Amino acid sequence: MGSIPLSEDLIVPLLQHSGATALPLVKLGDDVLKGQKIAEADGLISSPVHAPSSGKVVAIEPCAVPHPSGLAEDSIVIRTDGEEHWCELQPCEDYTQLSPVELLEKIRDCGIAGMGGAGFPTAVKLDPHGGAEIDTLIINGTECEPYITADDMLMRERAEEIIAGIGIISYILDEPERVLIGIEDNKPQAIAAMREAAGDTRFDIVVFPTKYPSGGEKQLIQILTGREVPNQGLPANVGIVCQNVGTARAIYRAVRYGEPLISRVTTVVGQALERQRNIDVPIGTPIHHILKHHGIHRRPDAKGDYRRSHDGLHHRR
Structure with missing residues (x-):
């Protein structure tokens, strides 16, 4: 990176x-x-x-x-x-010394918003007082669009921080029964890194065929659990919370180091x-x-096509 x-x-x-x-x-x-x-x-x-x-x-x-x-x-x-x-x-060496509500306040104060899609404020999405019974936490390690490899690279190089962030999310949600980390099968290095980092945790790395648009939240939920989120509904309506790997890492950095x-x-x-x-x-x-800084050139036969993770100026993509 x-x-x-x-x-x-x-x-x-x-x-x-x-x-x-x-x-x-x-x-x-x-x-x-x-x-x-x-x-x-x-x-x-x-x-x-x-x-x-x-x-x-x-x-x-x-x-x-x-x-x-x-x-x-x-x-x-x-x-x-x-x-x-x-x-x-304001760093925190042991997040278990804080209540879920206190952790949510840190996450909110650090401006953490979903980094895989719509940029929904993360503290709201993780609020344990929302009333829904959450039995499954899904972590999305699927790129949202062709050409983008940002999550792939993040999993390869920051797997331990992602796993630590997943631990914090799970704690906030009162330890859901299942924690599934979904990764497409075209990311072998990321899969290996995440499996090693998950180590003795109870988190399951679930590998599935690469097929666009599996990175969509509702599509990924159906792939991993068979459940369908109702039209106009939220994953919480079917007992699920879904977070992107980048968001999990940002949560870890916010809680552990106050970043x-x-x-x-x-x-x-x-x-x-x-x-x-x-x-x-x-x-x-x-x-x-x-x-x-990446040597852009404007040849007559080039359309200047470039793609990015949609976030030169935004959290979201």
């Missing part, structure tokens, strides 16, 4: 999740630290936003974001200082690029900055 130089400006949208747009906590000219909360959640279905690096707030205004609508979204623009000075974090969600693994691939790989990139990094 690679990285690229820090962009001079980070354009951080205030809506990186399903629900309501976050409310700014900073003003123009403020100095911010890496990991500092710069916008607060607006209501239950919302999520706070944090500074991906240290620097100065140079704009709070609508900015272009990578969305098919082409519409601008309210954003905070940070001129980075290159120092990467962190704010003070907010300020970066994600992103696939950069396409015929118009000299270099194709996965990188861990700060949220808010402009797409042109990512492409520049």
Whole structure:
């Protein structure tokens, strides 16, 4: 997994999740630290936003974001200082010393939103007081689209952190009867890494044939359990909670080290690029900055096609 130089400006949208747009906590000219909360959640279905690096707030205004609508979204623009000075974090060595409600508060405060699809605020999805009886936890290790290999690379290189995050999720949900980690059969290295990391846990690695669109939540649930989520319904209606491997890892980092969600693994691939790989990139990094560092070229016969894990600027994809 690679990285690229820090962009001079980070354009951080205030809506990186399903629900309501976050409310700014900073003003123009403020100095911010890496990991500092710069916008607060607006209501239950919302999520706070944090500074991906240290620097100065140079704009709070609508900015272009990578969305098919082409519409601008309210954003905070940070001129980075290159120092990467962190704010003070609140680590936790033993999550079992905290109650599920306290853990959910940490997850919410760190701005964790689903990293595999719609970006639903994770603390809401995991709320044990939702009333539903959850007997199965499913962890989605299936890429959502062709060309994307971000989850594959994450499982290969961060399997232990993913498994640790799954342990935290299971604890919050009062230890569901089954914990299934679904991975497509075209990811042998990821499967091996996850099996080794799962070790003596009770988590089951379930390998199934690669067939689009198995990465969809409802499709994966049917593949692994045979249960069908009702139309207009939620997985919890059939006793299931589903989380992406990236979300599980983010939960671990949030609980263990107090780290907010300020970066994600992103696939950069396409015929118009000299270099194709996965990188861990700060949220808010402009797409042109990512492409520049992968040798984009505009040949007359090239359409400039590139695909990524949909998240140069957002948590979600």
